Amino acid sequence: MEKKYWVPALEKANDILQEISGQPAALKLIDLSKRLDIHKSSMFSLLATMESLEWVQREEDGTYSLGARLGLIGNAFFKQYSLIDLFRKEAAVSKTKLGETIQLAKLEQRxxxxxxxxEVPSPVRLASEPGKKFPAHATALGKALLSALPExxxxxxxxxxxxxxxxxxxTIRTRSELHSxxxxxRSVRYAFDLQEAVVGFCCVAAPVFDxxxxxxxxxxxxxxxHVWxxxxxxAIREIGSLARRLSHGSLS
Incomplete structure (x- = not known):
């Protein structure tokens, strides 16, 4: 978007939400002011407005967490995708067979x-929470989706x-290697991530088609x-089977 249409206050509010989402119930007004280089009086006004809108919530110790309104908006976002309901049903079967966590994602640019x-119970929680983004070239999910794009x-x-x-x-370093x-x-219909996104983890992914x-x-x-x-x-067989079961579902 051209900067002449930019609303600085909204950009600052977005930056505040990003900081709070990274450390909920840990940052006070002064912390946010220093991190984002926003004057304390301006930060006070922004936080007061965002609190009234229920975008943030001020805790008893003066720290801030994300507010209930953002939860409702987030739920509304994911409810757009009827495929998610089908995924939860079908992936519950696959995760039991594999004893491993199953994830669903879509491509947004790169x-x-x-x-x-x-998820299955694990001492280590994967960083792939709904709403998170990762570089497509570094993930099996991304490579599976990129393989379906026109040249x-x-x-x-x-x-x-x-x-x-x-x-x-x-992580893959060049476009040529990725293209190869x-x-x-495209030939085998599945993709690997061999410690390319997170050291210590491997992954197999398959595309879902409408x-x-x-x-x-x-x-x-x-x-x-170590169990790969x-x-x-x-995992290749089960992910392929799950992808076929999910294909022809609708994703708006």
Whole structure:
């Protein structure tokens, strides 16, 4: 958007929400003022307005958390996607078979947006919470979705040879390498992430298609690297089966 249409107060409110979402019930007015370089009086006015709108909530100790209104808005966002309801039902079966967490995401430009996940009990919680985004080139989900794009769209998204950001030492570094992987993914209909997004975790993903044959989402299974070889073949089969069961659902 052109800056002449920009509303600075909204940008500041967005920055405040980002900070609070990263550390809920941990930051006070003075902390937010220093972090965002917003004068205390302006920060007071912003927070007071956001509190009245229920965008934030002031705790008894003076720290701030996200407000109930944002929860309602977030729920309304995810309710747009009828595929999520079907995913929760079908993925519950797959996670039991695999004993691993299953995730659903869609492509947004060069990132994947996580829509839902079915978790199994684990000492380590995956960072792929609904609403989070990760670079598409660093994830199995992203590669599965990128593989379904027309060549022209792929090259429009990745106009430069170097890929950024590099999430781990194993992340794909060049557009050429990514392009080569996508050709193989199109052939087998599944993609791998071998510690490319998070060190210590491997993942397999498959695209979900609508009735027109367009990839509208992808599903994945993530697991610790040390159990990957043991479960890889089972995960490939189950994720492929789940993707077929979900395909032809609707995603607005």
């Amino acid at each position: 990132e994947v947006l996580y829509l839902a996940k079915e 022209s769209e792929f090259h429009a998204l990745f106009s430069e040879e170097a890929l950024e950001p590099q999430m781990t030492p194993y 992987q996508l050709a193989e993914i 009735s027109r044959g367009i990839a509208i989402a992808a599903i994945s299974c993530s697991m610790f690297q 070889e043991e479960k890889k073949e089972l």
